[in-house]
Amino acid sequence: MSAPAISVRGLDHAFGQDEARRQVLFGLDLDIAAGELVVLLGASGSGKTTLLTLLGCLREVQAGSVRVLGQELNGATEATRIAVRRRLGFIFQAHNLHESLTARQNVLMGLEVHGRVLRAAEAAAHVLSLLGLGDRLDYLPAKLSGGQKQRVAVARALVGNPDIVFADEPTAALDRDSGRVVVELLRGLGRARGTTTLMVTHDTRILELADRILRMEDGRILAG
Amino acid sequence: MTQVLARLLGRLPIGWLQLTHNRGRLVSALAGVAFANVLVFMQLGFLGALIESIRLPYAMMEADILVQAADANTLQDGSPLPRQRMLQALATPGVASASAVYYGRLDWKQPDGTIRTLDVLGIDPRERVLRAPEVEAAREALMISGTALIDRGTRNVPPALFDGIEAGMPYTIEANNRRVTIVDTFRVGGGFGADGYLLVSDQTFLKIFRSRQAGAPNLVLLRAAPGEDPAALTARLRERIAAPDVAVRTVPEAVARDQRFQTTQRPVGVVFGFGIVIGALVGIIIVYQILATDVADHLREYATFKAIGYRQGFFLGIVLEEAVILGLLGFLPGLMATLGLYALVTQATGLPLAMPLLRPLTVLAGTIALCALSGAVATRRLARADPAELF
Numbered sequence: 139m140s141a142p143a144i145s146v147r148g149l150d151h152a153f154g155q156d157e158a159r160r161q162v163l164f165g166l167d168l169d170i171a172a173g174e175l176v177v178l179l180g181a182s183g184s185g186k187t188t189l190l191t192l193l194g195c196l197r198e199v200q201a202g203s204v205r206v207l208g209q210e211l212n213g214a215t216e217a218t219r220i221a222v223r224r225r226l227g228f229i230f231q232a233h234n235l236h237e238s239l240t241a242r243q244n245v246l247m248g249l250e251v252h253g254r255v256l257r258a259a260e261a262a263a264h265v266l267s268l269l270g271l272g273d274r275l276d277y278l279p280a281k282l283s284g285g286q287k288q289r290v291a292v293a294r295a296l297v298g299n300p301d302i303v304f305a306d307e308p309t310a311a312l313d314r315d316s317g318r319v320v321v322e323l324l325r326g327l328g329r330a331r332g333t334t335t336l337m338v339t340h341d342t343r344i345l346e347l348a349d350r351i352l353r354m355e356d357g358r359i360l361a362g
Numbered sequence: 363m364t365q366v367l368a369r370l371l372g373r374l375p376i377g378w379l380q381l382t383h384n385r386g387r388l389v390s391a392l393a394g395v396a397f398a399n400v401l402v403f404m405q406l407g408f409l410g411a412l413i414e415s416i417r418l419p420y421a422m423m424e425a426d427i428l429v430q431a432a433d434a435n436t437l438q439d440g441s442p443l444p445r446q447r448m449l450q451a452l453a454t455p456g457v458a459s460a461s462a463v464y465y466g467r468l469d470w471k472q473p474d475g476t477i478r479t480l481d482v483l484g485i486d487p488r489e490r491v492l493r494a495p496e497v498e499a500a501r502e503a504l505m506i507s508g509t510a511l512i513d514r515g516t517r518n519v520p521p522a523l524f525d526g527i528e529a530g531m532p533y534t535i536e537a538n539n540r541r542v543t544i545v546d547t548f549r550v551g552g553g554f555g556a557d558g559y560l561l562v563s564d565q566t567f568l569k570i571f572r573s574r575q576a577g578a579p580n581l582v583l584l585r586a587a588p589g590e591d592p593a594a595l596t597a598r599l600r601e602r603i604a605a606p607d608v609a610v611r612t613v614p615e616a617v618a619r620d621q622r623f624q625t626t627q628r629p630v631g632v633v634f635g636f637g638i639v640i641g642a643l644v645g646i647i648i649v650y651q652i653l654a655t656d657v658a659d660h661l662r663e664y665a666t667f668k669a670i671g672y673r674q675g676f677f678l679g680i681v682l683e684e685a686v687i688l689g690l691l692g693f694l695p696g697l698m699a700t701l702g703l704y705a706l707v708t709q710a711t712g713l714p715l716a717m718p719l720l721r722p723l724t725v726l727a728g729t730i731a732l733c734a735l736s737g738a739v740a741t742r743r744l745a746r747a748d749p750a751e752l753f
């Protein structure tokens with residue numbers, strides 16, 4: 139097995155200053171291998187989202203060590219974090235599509251971040267077809283259903299061939315079948331390209347597809 | 363259009379797509395830019411008309427050099443000159459000839475009781491003082507005491523009156539209790555001072571303005587001998603007539619000085635300059651408002667793009683793209699409306715409002731620069747797009 143995609147040691151995190159300071163993550167240790175599909179479970183407020191934003195280079199690491207794709211994030215500059223982010227894919231709870239851009243254009247945004255890309259339009263269309271949106275390429279988000287929009291967001295996250303995909307309860311907006319399609323696609327990518335997935339979800343049908351399930355409680359990862 | 367911009371920018375033209383997605387906002391933004399453009403264009407038009415209307419009477423004078431009172435800032439003010447000055451000038455080698463010009467302002471009462479002001483020029487009709495062919499043709503007629511020519515461009519006078527005069531029906535007016543008969547017309551074009559010009563002989567002038575004295579004109583026009591350099595001759599004249607009460611200038615110098623004075627010292631000129639600044643400010647504020655609102659409305663999308671890995675420069679690019687598009691698209695209707703308004707104002711006031719080729723280019727460049735500035739300021743709000751808040 140190669141170096142882990144994600145490696146966390148003694149990660150603490152707190153929000154607020156002085157009096158208002160509240161610690162939400164306590165000494166987390168975690169390793170996720172490349173190609174793994176890991177599901178993160180835990181009650182609301184247990185710190186799942188906070189952990190995801192730290193691993194996704196969206197927040198500064200305060201204490202402890204976080205290595206993502208070999209890069210130490212504690213003390214990393216904004217430029218370093220942006221460089222790592224470009225190798226990640228994000229699927230948010232809300233689709234966060236740009237209302238003025240068509241499905242294909244939204245997906246292109248996940249590609250153009252890497253500069254000029256050859257055959258970008260075809261690549262975007264291909265990923266959308268994989269997600270069953272081949273006939274919705276030039277639709278604006280307003281003309282798509284909630285599930286379709288979420289699939290466009292998934293396509294946007296996957297089109298740049300990310301090394302790690304972070305998803306925070308994405309299936310909330312996906313209808314049952316397309317939720318499974320998406321996760322199967324992610325699992326296939328894990329097998330074929332070594333794409334790692336860390337996903338927060340409560341969907342039991344997806345739990346079956348996970349390589350490993352982690353449980354969080356009050357800012358700690360339970361042994362399991 | 364999207365394709366063209368994509369080629370140009372090397373990325374999706376998100377600014378363009380964002381602007382065209384919200385048609386209502388786009389239209390009001392363009393109307394705002396166009397409005398600011400019209401404001402600036404009108405002020406520039408008036409300023410240009412002021413500058414041009416100052417030049418016109420000078421351009422008519424058959425002269426290379428002007429001798430004016432030292433306290434004169436324009437053609438219309440300043441003390442009369444002592445007669446000596448003209449003789450001194452004539453005695454200077456290189457001066458071919460000289461003509462005196464008297465200036466006075468006259469209230470011309472209309473049949474309906476309203477008043478038009480006329481700038482009255484008194485000249486010696488035996489000499490060629492003004493270049494206009496109409497004046498040349500009417501010199502004979504002006505020699506008869508009590509006759510005059512009127513400027514066809516005089517404001518607020520029924521055109522039928524001029525038509526009648528030109529058709530050979532002299533029109534008699536009362537000028538300071540003297541009857542003056544207008545026998546023909548000439549053309550200067552109204553300015554910002556008086557409504558028009560009246561041309562009379564020096565003899566007639568002295569009858570209208572009884573306090574003025576023969577031999578004390580407002581202006582002496584000098585013509586250089588053939589082959590004489592006006593600048594060199596002016597220097598020689600200044601030495602020759604070294605009196606503190608006169609100023610000797612070449613015609614272009616005198617025009618430039620008059621224009622400088624009226625545009626910077628007179629309320630009209632200052633107001634127009636101020637108006638340009640106001641117009642530009644209105645434009646900046648409108649564009650800033652539009653772009654800042656647009657940024658605020660897309661904070662979530664921008665936060666998403668930040669998460670994906672786009673840098674600050676990318677967002678600045680989007681807002682600048684929008685700014686330039688607004689500047690370009692708003693400029694055209696602004697220019698169109700301006701051309702219409704110029705024609706309208708020229709028709710209504712006789713002011714020479716014209717659109718020199720360079721002005722639209724300058725205004726366009728200024729519009730785009732100010733839009734870009736507004737856009738750059740509007741991107742400050744981007745700091746609030748925090749990708750950590752997206753999950």
Ligand SMILES: Nc1ncnc2c1ncn2[C@@H]1O[C@H](COP(=O)(O)OP(=O)(O)O)[C@@H](O)[C@H]1O
Nearest residue numbers: 153154162180181182183184185186187188189
């Ligand atoms: N931006 C924030 N500022 C302050 N407190 C926060 C912030 N984000 C999350 N928290 C707090 O941190 C704890 C963990 O939240 P979160 O990571 O969102 O949990 P989960 O995703 O498991 O529901 C919660 O108590 C929440 O109130």
Ligand SMILES: [Mg+2]
Nearest residue numbers: 186187306753
């Ligand atoms: Mg959460």
